Amino acid sequence: MKYTEEHEWLDNSDGVITVGITEHAATQLGDIVFIELPDVGREVTKGEEIVVIESVKAASDITSPLDGEITEVNEALADNPGLVNEDAEAAWFFKMTTTTPEEMDDMMDEDAYKEFIE
């Protein structure tokens, strides 16, 4: 598992990367009431805003962690966005393929992320 400074987690399984937000991020956001997911098949570039999250407090964005293409989204979140607050590690947002897999090597591992949020 890898982590970004945007508080996303990335799980690479045979070239398909599953992306969600960390428990730390979910706690900071508070009760999540709305999630807008990208279209499957969308070509995305690193840093592009592709997910909108609305909590009881405010709206925020999730950016694409890598260049690539969205291959699947977690439709369950659209109907029940509170799943992210219940278990952020299980409630993935989208899956993607990437043209720049080597960039994951430079991302934080779990220990580095823990240090980052302290």
Place this chain on the structure above:
Amino acid sequence: MTTEPTDPIKLPLDALHAELGGKMVPFAGHSMPVQYAMGVMGEHLHTREKAGLFDVSHMGQMVIRGEGRAEALERLLPIDVVGLKEGRQRYGLLMLPDGGVADDLMVANRGDHLLMVVNGAMKCLDLEIVQAGMPDHDVTLLEDRALLALQGPSAEAVLAGLVPEAAEMRFMDVRTLDWDGTELWVSRSGYTGEDGYEISVPVARAEAFARALLAHEDAAPIGLGARDSLRLEAGMPLYGQDLTAETTPVEAGLGWAIQKVRRTGGAREGGFPGADRVLAELAEGATRKRVGLRPQGRAPMRTGVALYADETGGDPVGEVTSGGFGPSVGAPVAMGYVPADCAVGTVLYGDVRGKRLPVTVADLPFHTPRYKR
């Protein structure tokens, strides 16, 4: 004249908020708890189901003394103050000369004085307006009393456990009650759409009193976040957003607050700032009005979202002034201003991040109040 930036003022219960895990934010010049460990959603639902305790000590408690105070106050407010009986409270509006609203407030007749509870962010300006408008009266903002709100279906049981007479009060009654040698100024009112009380307590005894209330198993501390979603569902305007110097009482849907005696043909007709415009709008209607708004999707429409008549093109016809997720409604809710001819059921389109999403004009409130009348 310039003013130095100052740190937010700490409330009398600051240490208790910290102990209870309150997340403090600056609000209306004060350091206020936005939420506790339960979170905004949980705190909102707890208040609707049991009882929530809110620290609203940032609000201004303005005491007005002197002969003829009710008549004099009617020169500033468009409401019936003279007819307000001792031991009763009513909603009022501090008016500006052009018919805009300087603040909304509660005024209580407490026998030998009137007590006005005004918004925290406006209290200093309000004091200037009232003192200027009532130069022959003694008008002061109390510094030595905290203000707590206890709201929800268990509020009566919680407060009556400490002060049994509280159970005898009905909606908008005000009384002075004794708790353990401490003088409480209690009103049966609130800002959540639930039964409950607002209680003024001397600063020196505020923490002990709050702890005594929280000792009841049904009572929990509630932050500003849930206070906002509760009042939004209850259809109550927030001064500074839904009600401003640029909105008139009639536009804001608050014509009900202006009693017959102050209207055209009444015994004490007009005589308040902006009366010409307000009385004309009461008779003929305003061009825009504050309404409820129900976004059709799940995306909340927040303050500032522009409203359009059509899915594409055209200029905005209105604006969202408050909006978010309504935990008791289970869906996004909002309020805002639309043209006066927009009937309930009209579909408009709110611009959310560049997309026009459908939103239906709805009746207020979204949550039916449960007052003990």
